[in-house]
Amino acid sequence: MFIRNESFYSFRRSYPIITILVAIHLILFIWMNFLPGGRSILAIGIGNNLAVAYGEYWRLITPIFMHIGIGHVIFNSFSLVIFGPALERMLGKFKFLLVYLLTGIIANIATFYLGNPYMQHLGASGAIFGLFGLYVYFVIYRKDLIDSANSQLVITILLIGLVMTFVNSNINVLAHLFGLIAGAALAPLILIGVKPYYASRVVADDGPPTFDPDRWQKKRVTNKRIKKGLWIGFAILVAAGILARLF
Structure with a gap:
């Protein structure tokens, strides 16, 4: 679910919503930091x-797409690329975008x-934690939608993410926690009729049944990849914590 091996072209075709969201992150980041009028965009859109309280309600939406630090935009965009595709495939484009926006x-x-x-804030972290809220619901109540190895990966990354939420002083703790809660709360409605990730892929099978003598070797390779994914996820989150302190 979380191992990405697509080319940029195939990723863009398979996951258009995630591609658009990441593009918005990067465009706004470049605009706000390096182009004329960027500071005005920041002032208008920041949470x-x-x-x-004075009626500028668009500020409940615009911060979801805005980042001011390089570490912030890279980490949130990378998290979306790693953990979003399975949900976009399972939920479909509309439901995925809906839950992303609602949780944010x-x-x-x-x-x-x-x-x-007087608090000011920005970033996609609340929406990304909302996606994790869906995954937590998978792990607890919809085990048919996620296997045990990916369940362990989700819980490991989530625990590290929560620890980092409270360790770093410049993190919007409320956004992380309530994004997570919102994702889990919306899950029962969002997941109606949803099929597992592997079942949502189109597999061509026009030939007769065949025996694959390498099936056990392939399974061992898959397990190694999952373990590698755990360590990569751990490294990403640790690096994010360091970057958060730097930027």
């Missing part, structure tokens, strides 16, 4: 609790009501 908005609403009145 600002005081401004929301709910995270920002929680930040508005429970955070400091």
Whole structure:
């Protein structure tokens, strides 16, 4: 589910919503940091609790797409590329975009009501934790949608992510927690009629049944890849913590 081996062209065709979201992240990041008018875009779109209180409700949505630090935009975009494709394939483009936006908005609403009145914030982390909320629901209630190895990977990455949420002082804790809760809460409705990731792929099988003598070797290779994915995920999150402190 989480091992990416597509080319850029095939990834773009298979996961158009994720491709568009990452493109928006990067375009806005470049614009805000390096192009004329970027600071105005930042000022207009950043999450600002005081401004929301005065009726600027678009600020509950726009921060989901905005990042100001290089480590922030790279980590969130990379997380979306790794953990989003399985959900876009399983849910379909509309449902995936809906849950991504809803969890991000709910995270920002929680930040508005429970955070400091003068707090400013931005980033896709709330929406990404919303995706993890769906995966947590898989692990607990819909084991038919995820295998045990990927369940272990999800829980491991999530635990590390939660630890980092509380360790780093510049993290929007409320957005992370309520994004996660929102994803799990929406899961029962979002997952109606959803098939497992492997079942959502189109497999051509026009020939007669055949015996594959290498099937056990292939399984061992797959297990090695999953273990490698665990370590890669761990390394990514540790690196993100370092980058968060630097930027």
